[in-house]
Structure formats: structure tokens, C-alpha cells
């Protein structure tokens with residue numbers, strides 16, 4: 001199957017998610033079990049992201065709903081996590097997690113510095129949108145899970161906004177459509 005080139009480290013700000021075919025990254029109550037039936041993409045893909053990841057930036061809701069001591073990549077990755085919140089005082093603390101209450105561009109600067117030349121993964125739809133508006137997202141990196149959810153937390157929710165045009169990475173034609181074909185199970 002045609003796939004994109006492996007991800008590489010390079011101090012990039014990645015908006016990185018597994019996403020349902022209809023554009024949701026979590027269920028309405030932050031459910032994530034819908035991705036359990038999916039198998040990994042290209043060989044070594046988990047190690048690819050674990051080895052290129054320097055720091056994670058997430059939002060407070062995602063943090064509050066994460067199971068206790070749940071870490072990205074099932075604990076295979078050990079690195080700094082930053083959580084943006086307007087009220088860090090009542091956040092449940094954890095080792096390696098820093099709560100930030102600052103402008104999103106300042107948060108991006110802090111997290112990129114902590115990543116020390118590796119990539120930052122943004123694990124929040126709302127923060128990703130804010131960074132995109134500021135021109136601070138380098139890549140939107142998605143793994144499409146073969147499922148339709150019909151409801152939940154959208155990757156990009158911006159009612160009243162204008163279309164954001166994108167270029168396809170790793171393609172001779174950056175404006176090419178991608179053809180995905182699925183059968184209902």
C-alpha cells in the first residue's frame with residue numbers, strides 16, 4: 001500500500017493524531033476505545049515517532065480525562081509533557097508534566113526548547129487550531145483509523161472560519177487528493 005515517508009526529527013511542531021475517517025480524534029466524552037481494533041501502519045511506526053519525539057503539548061481537558069499515569073505511546077516514550085491551562089493550581093500533578101498558563105505562542109516556544117531539536121507533538125485539537133492560526137504548526141500528521149464515529153471531538157472545529165488550504169507532504173503534487181477506499185464491516 002502507498003504510504004507516506006517515515007517521520008523525521010527536526011524541531012518540528014506536529015499536530016499529531018489518530019483520527020476517525022469522519023474527522024474525530026476522541027468520542028464525545030473523550031472515549032478512545034474506537035481505535036483499539038486498528039493495527040499499526042508501516043513497520044516500525046511506533047518506534048519512528050517515539051525516537052523523533054522531544055516533547056508533548058496537550059490541553060487541560062485531555063489531561064484531566066487521561067487515565068492515571070497514562071503516557072503517550074503506552075509509556076514507550078519518556079520525555080517532558082506540557083499541559084496548557086488557565087488554572088494550573090487545581091491540576092493533578094505528575095512526574096515530568098509541567099502546567100503552563102501563558103500565551104499559546106509562548107507555550108510553543110517553551111515546548112520547542114524542551115524538545116531540544118526533536119519534534120513537538122500537539123495532542124490537543126483546540127491548541128492545534130490556535131497554533132495553526134498563529135502560523136506555528138509545521139505539519140498536520142494524521143493516522144486514519146478505519147471507523148466512522150458520527151460524533152465526538154473534531155480535529156478542527158472552527159465554525160464561521162474560512163478554509164485552510166494545505167499541501168500534501170511527500171508527494172510530487174502537493175495539491176493532489178488522496179484516494180482512500182473502505183468497505184463497511
Ligand SMILES: NC(=O)c1ccc[n+]([C@@H]2O[C@H](COP(=O)([O-])OP(=O)(O)OC[C@H]3O[C@@H](n4cnc5c(N)ncnc54)[C@H](OP(=O)(O)O)[C@@H]3O)[C@@H](O)[C@H]2O)c1
Pocket residue numbers: 016017018019025026027029030031032058059060061062063065084085086087101102103104123124125126127130153
Ligand atoms: N486521537 C488521538 O490520537 C489523541 C491523542 C491525544 C489526545 N486525544 C484526545 O484529544 C482530546 C483533547 O481534548 P480537547 O481538545 O477537547 O481539550 P484540550 O485541548 O485537551 O483541553 C482544552 C483545555 O485546554 C486549555 N487551553 C486550551 N488553550 C489554552 C490557552 N491558549 N491557554 C490556556 N489554556 C488553554 C483550557 O483549559 P482550562 O479550562 O483549564 O483553562 C481548555 O479548556 C481528548 O479527548 C484526548 O483524549 C486524542
